[in-house]
Amino acid sequence: MLQWLIMFDFTLNAGSRKTRVVIGPNALLEVGSLLAQISQANPSRHVAVVADRRVGALHGDRLISSLSRAGNRVCEYRIDPGEGSKNLSTLGELYHFLKAQEIGRDAVVVALGGGVVSDLAGLAAATWMRGIDWVVCPTTMEADLDACLGGKTAIDLPGGKNLVGAFHHPILVVVDPTCLATLEPRDVRAGLAESIKHALIDSSDFLTWQEAHASSILALDQAVTTDLILRNLQIKAGVVERDPQEHTGARMMLNFGHTIGHAIEDCCGYDLRHGECVSLGMVAACRLSQALNLLNAKVVERVEALLVLFGLPTRLDRPIEFKRIEATLQCDKKARGGSPQFVLLEGIGKPVVRGDVPRDAVRRAYESLLEK
Ligand SMILES: NC(=O)c1ccc[n+]([C@@H]2O[C@H](COP(=O)([O-])OP(=O)(O)OC[C@H]3O[C@@H](n4cnc5c(N)ncnc54)[C@H](O)[C@@H]3O)[C@@H](O)[C@H]2O)c1
Ligand SMILES: [Zn+2]
Known part of the structure; x- marks a missing residue:
């Protein structure tokens, strides 16, 4: 039954x-x-x-x-x-x-x-x-x-x-x-970073839906939460079906926000939640995309506003030097010949993978997370 x-x-x-x-x-x-x-x-x-x-x-x-x-x-x-x-x-x-x-x-x-x-x-x-x-x-x-x-x-x-x-x-x-x-409210919020990630690599419609339903999502309204899970897993399933074992590169898109995010996670000794680090990583990836003239400032502001609405960090609360982040980036499993691969955005739903991002641009995007 x-x-x-x-x-x-x-x-x-x-x-x-x-x-x-x-x-x-x-x-x-x-x-x-x-x-x-x-x-x-x-x-x-x-x-x-x-x-x-x-x-x-x-x-x-x-x-x-x-x-x-x-x-x-x-x-x-x-x-x-x-x-x-x-x-x-x-x-x-x-x-x-x-x-x-x-x-x-x-x-x-x-x-x-x-x-x-x-x-x-x-x-x-x-x-x-x-x-x-x-x-x-x-x-x-x-x-x-x-x-x-x-x-x-x-x-x-x-x-x-x-x-x-x-x-x-x-x-x-x-x-x-x-x-x-x-679940602890902090863990509810941390997980929502992945939902914003899925919207950013998939479609503006899903981002709009999350903005409109933010309070029901945070209140764990049953119907909205069920819908939220379905939408996320359908997006993930679509990507995984194209690349079940990470051979074709399609799956790399799921790594949006995770390159700098993982580096922060490693340097913090897992004191921050994974989703909190991904939130910071997405802010850095959006700013990097803007610095490379791929993404306009309005989209970056929109992403940051939704992260804040979900109670996720957009600033790093501890002074981790860029050289420590950089050392971790070079060991990333997805790095090729020591160069980290970045998933950037050319717009919402338009992710691109770049392995040729200038070091200074990465440093500036990361250091912007430390500004008050
Ligand atoms: N395989 C993948 O595709 C994939 C994707 C993302 C993350 N991960 C991995 O997932 C791990 C993080 O997972 P997580 O964030 O779910 O953390 P977790 O499994 O450590 O759970 C976090 C805490 O919440 C508690 N908890 C879990 N469910 C609860 C509930 N319903 N009520 C009360 N407490 C509950 C747990 O006891 C734990 O203390 C990392 O190791 C990460 O690498 C894997
Ligand atoms: Zn993740």
């Missing part, structure tokens, strides 16, 4: 794999039946749920009872919350758990949580017995709008974020926006 008021369902075709995406209030109660629908040959499966302790305590019961009701055999593994768990030792412990539970080739890993849980559990699923099915149930704004879809999985090494990873598309993504009600 469907218990949601609004439900959207679409499929992402990523090469040989399909990801079914279901979005709706209380969709978490239907994960068991949705999994059974796409597992016709084997409707009751062995399922390993991976959650962090906070999310597990808040939302784990709804998911596990749904999976059990559908006849699955369910075990659960909990990790400590936070980026610190996206490491080799937690991944190793998770493998031992899968072994002890006799998780086989036909089993399914279900990730319940934010991007930390889905990146880690996804990598475990990608590598366990050379790859088993996995499902994502995101619970943060960041994961609902971005991390849950696209098949990127990873862990960090000391001094290197996402250095070990694999592409492994989930078979099912179930987004239940009611989970956002328990």
Whole structure:
């Protein structure tokens, strides 16, 4: 029985794999039946749920009872919350758990949580017995709008974020926006940076929609939030379908705001949220686009105004020197021969990739973030 008021369902075709995406209030109660629908040959499966302790305590019961009701055999593994768990030792412990539970080739890993849980559990699923099915149930704004879809999985090494990873598309993504009600407001706002990013690489219409619905979005109005998630995941799915494994360059557009954003994130020791760093990175990328005569000042002002409306930073609150940012930029995974690749804008919905941006222009755009 469907218990949601609004439900959207679409499929992402990523090469040989399909990801079914279901979005709706209380969709978490239907994960068991949705999994059974796409597992016709084997409707009751062995399922390993991976959650962090906070999310597990808040939302784990709804998911596990749904999976059990559908006849699955369910075990659960909990990790400590936070980026610190996206490491080799937690991944190793998770493998031992899968072994002890006799998780086989036909089993399914279900990730319940934010991007930390889905990146880690996804990598475990990608590598366990050379790859088993996995499902994502995101619970943060960041994961609902971005991390849950696209098949990127990873862990960090000391001094290197996402250095070990694999592409492994989930078979099912179930987004239940009611989970956002328990999220810290700062994490709600941080995730919205990805929504502005999606609008800037896709269309002015979506930016206008977000401006018009800002107060309902921040209040987590159910219908508007469901619509917001759907619009974001459709944009991301469109890009990922064109480039499922980051071979053609189309996927590079999703990196808008992330080049300088990641450098700030590295230099801050993960004290700022990812979305807050992306917000700063988007301001710098817009100003860089303006400095190179690609983008007019009105658009830059419009983007900054929406970031402020969503409570996101447009100024960096600590004096990190450009040379530290530059050193990190050169190590960026997307740098070519030591030159960082920038996604810039020629207008809203018109991203371009440039590898020839003068160093001084990058420095000025970054340093403008430090001005009072
Ligand atoms: N694979 C991708 O495509 C992709 C995309 C974007 C980000 N990421 C990764 O995602 C990670 C960041 O993810 P995140 O921002 O979701 O952070 P997160 O997973 O660390 O979650 C943030 C905090 O919120 C808590 N939390 C989660 N859901 C909650 C809820 N509903 N109620 C209350 N508390 C809740 C968690 O316990 C945690 O303390 C980074 O490691 C980043 O690299 C991956
Ligand atoms: Zn991001």
